[in-house]
Amino acid sequence: MSAPGRPTGYRVRRVTTSRAGGVSKPPYDAFNLGDHVGDSPADVAANRRRLAEKIGLTPDRLVFMDQIHGRTVTVVDGSVRETVPATDALVTTERDLALVVLAADCVPVLLSDDHAGVIAAVHAGRIGARVGIVPRVLDAMVAAGASVSRIEGFLGPAAGGEDYEVPAAMQRDVEAHLPGSATRTRKGTPGLDIRAGLRRQLLEAGVAGVAVDPRETITDRTLFSHRRGAPTGRHAGVIWMDTSGARS
Template sequence: MIMASSLLSAVPGLRHAFFTCEGGVSEGVYTSLNGGLGSNDDQAKIAENRRRMAEQLGVSPEYFLNAHQIHSPDVVVAEGPWNGSRPKADAIVTRTEGLAIGITAADCGPVLFADPAARVIGSAHAGWKGALTGVLESTIEAMEKLGAQRGGIVAAMGPMIRQRSYEVGSEFVERFLDADAENARFFLPGERDGHAMFDLAGFIRMRLESAGVLMIDDLGVDTYSDPRCFSYRRSVHRKEADYGRHVHAIALEPE
C-alpha cells in the first residue's frame, strides 16, 4: 500500500507515505487506491480511499490535505483544514502538528520535505512545468519563512515517470534549452526522429541540489512501468478514458 523513504523514515516524530495504487476500493481504471479528487471516479470510493490513507498517517480525513494543483510554482501554508474550497497551488508547507500535507500525481514528481530540527515539512508536485518554473525553490523558501534552514532539509523523491519511459518532442526540449543550455544533459535521443527521452528525476535532483538541499533520497520507481503505480501516460497509450491518482503525504506527529 505504501512506499517509504529511508531518510524520512529515520526522522523521529514524522510520518510519511508514497501511496501505491493498492489497498483501496475503487474499480476499473481506478483500481484501487485512487485519491484523485479531480478524477471521474465515484466520489464515495475516493472518500473511502482517502480515509484509509489518512488513517495510515494517523490523522482524520479532514486533516488529510491536498491543494487544487495547477502545474504552477505556487505554495500555500497550511495551519489547519481548508476553510472552504482547496487553494490553487502545487506545494504545501506547514509547521502544524497533526496535519498530513500531500500532493496527487500520476507520473509527475512528488517530493516530500522535512527539516527535522525546525519541525517544518513540505510537499511539492513537481511535474516538468512546475519543476522548470520553480516549485521546488518556492517550497524551500516557504519552509524557510516557517523557520527551516535549507541546509538541514531532507527531501525524498517518490515514484515518477523515468527517463526510459518519458519520450518528448522537440518543442519540449527547446523549452528547457531556452531556459538553460546546460539542461541538454537531461535528454537522450528518442527512438523516433525529433524526439528525446527526458530525465525528470535527474532534473528535479539538480534543482534541489542547486537550491542547497543536499540530503536527497530517490525511490527510483518508474510509474509508467511499475504495476503498483498509476500512470497518466500509460493510460493514454492504452486509450483509457481516465486514470487514477496517487496521494503522497507527510505529517508531523504531536510531540
Template sequence: MVEPVEIFRAATLSGVPHGFFGRRGGASKGVVAGLNVGIGSDDDPATVCENRGRAVEAVLPGADLATVYQVHSARAVIAERGWSLDKRPRADALVTDQPGVVLGIVTADCAPVLFADHQAGIVAAAHAGWRGAHGGVLETTIDLMEMLGAVRGRICAAVGPAIAQDSYEVDDGFKAQFNASDDVFFRPGAAGHWQFNLEGYVMARLQAAAIGSVTGLAMDTYTNPDRFFSYRRATHKAEPTYGRQFSLIGVQG
C-alpha cells in the same frame, strides 16, 4: 478481507510521518481500481474519500488532511489546517508546522516531493511535473519553509514514484524550453524526440538549492501498472480516465 495499502517511505525522512502510496489497498474499481485519490478521475466521490482516508490513517491517524487544487504552477501555500474541496487554494505545494496536519499531493507520472526539517518540525509537499519544476515550485517551497523557521541546510527531501526516463518521450519543442545546461537530462530517442529524466532534473534542482539531503525512490509509474497509476500509460491505452496516487507528510500531534 481488505487489502492493506502499499506505502513507500524514504530513509532521509525517517522519524517524520510520511508515505508515498501506489494503487494497492484501495476501494476503487474498474480502470482506476485500487487506491485512487483523484477527485477529477471520474470515480465515485465517496470511494475516493474512503481511499484518501485510508492513506491518511496509514501515515498519521486522525490527522487533518490539507490538499490544493493543483495547476502545474510554482505557487506554494502555508496550511494551518485542511480546506474543504471547494475552498482549496490553486497551488502546487504546501508547507506546515502545525501538529496533526498532513499535507497531500496527487500525482500520476509527475514527481511528488516531500520535505522536512526534523529539528524545526516543519514539513512540505510539492507536485513537481516538468512545468512546475521548471517554473520553480521546488525553490518556492524551500523559501516558504525558511519563512516558517526551517534552516535550508537541515531540510531533507525525497522524490517519490514518477515516470522514468525510459518511459518519458518528448519532442524537440519540449526540449527547446530548457537551457543548454539541462541537456544532461535528455537522451536522444526517435527522430526529433528525446527521453527526459524528470526525477534526475528534480533532484538536480533540489541539490542546487543547497538543502541538507536529497534522495529519490527511482520507481517508474509508467511500467508498473499493478502498482501505480500513470496518466501517460492510460493515454497510450486509450482508457477513459486515469487514477491518481497520494504522497503525504505531516507533523506528529
C-alpha cells in the same frame, strides 16, 4: 537557539501509496485518491478515509490540493477543512497535519527540516518544475523557520527518462530551465527525467540530501500513470510530523 518551550526536533513521517488497497472500480482501481479524474466521489472519499486511518490521523487532518501545474505555494495550518484551491505546494509547521500531493507521472516532492519542524509537499510536473515551483517552496520553508542546509528531500515515483518521450524542442526548453533533466529514451528519442533535474536543483540549492524512489510510473503497473493510459487514478505522497516523535 530554539524558542523557549518549543521542541527542537520532530519525527517526520513520509508515505507513498500505490494502486493497491482501495475500493475504486476500473479504470481507477483500486486506491485512487484523486477526486478530479471521474471516479465515484463516494469511492474516493472511502479511499481517503482509509489513508487517514492507515497513518493514524483523522480525515480532517489530511490536506489536499487543487493542483494546476503552476508555482503557487500555500502555507497551511490546522484550520484547513477543504481542498486548498489553485496551488501546487503546501508548507506547514503544524504537527499531526498531513500534506498530500497527488500524482500519476508528475513528481511528488516531500521536503522537511526535522529540526525546525517545517514540512512541504510539492506537485512538480514538467510545467511546474520548469517554472520553478521547488525554489519557491524552499523560500517559503525558510520564511517559516527552516534552514536550507537542514532540509532533506524525497522524490516519489514518477515518469522516468527512459520512457518519457517528448519533442526535441520541448526537451531543450525544459533543460534550459531545469538543467540535468534532458535524457534519451530507450528508443533513442529525446526524453525528460524531471526527477534528475529536480534532484540536481535541490542539491545545488544546498539541501542536506535527496532520496529518490526508483519506481517508474509509466512501466510500473502497481502505480497510476496518465501517460500509460488515461483516464486513471492518482497515487499520493504524504508527509506529516508525528506528535509522538517530538523531542525537547
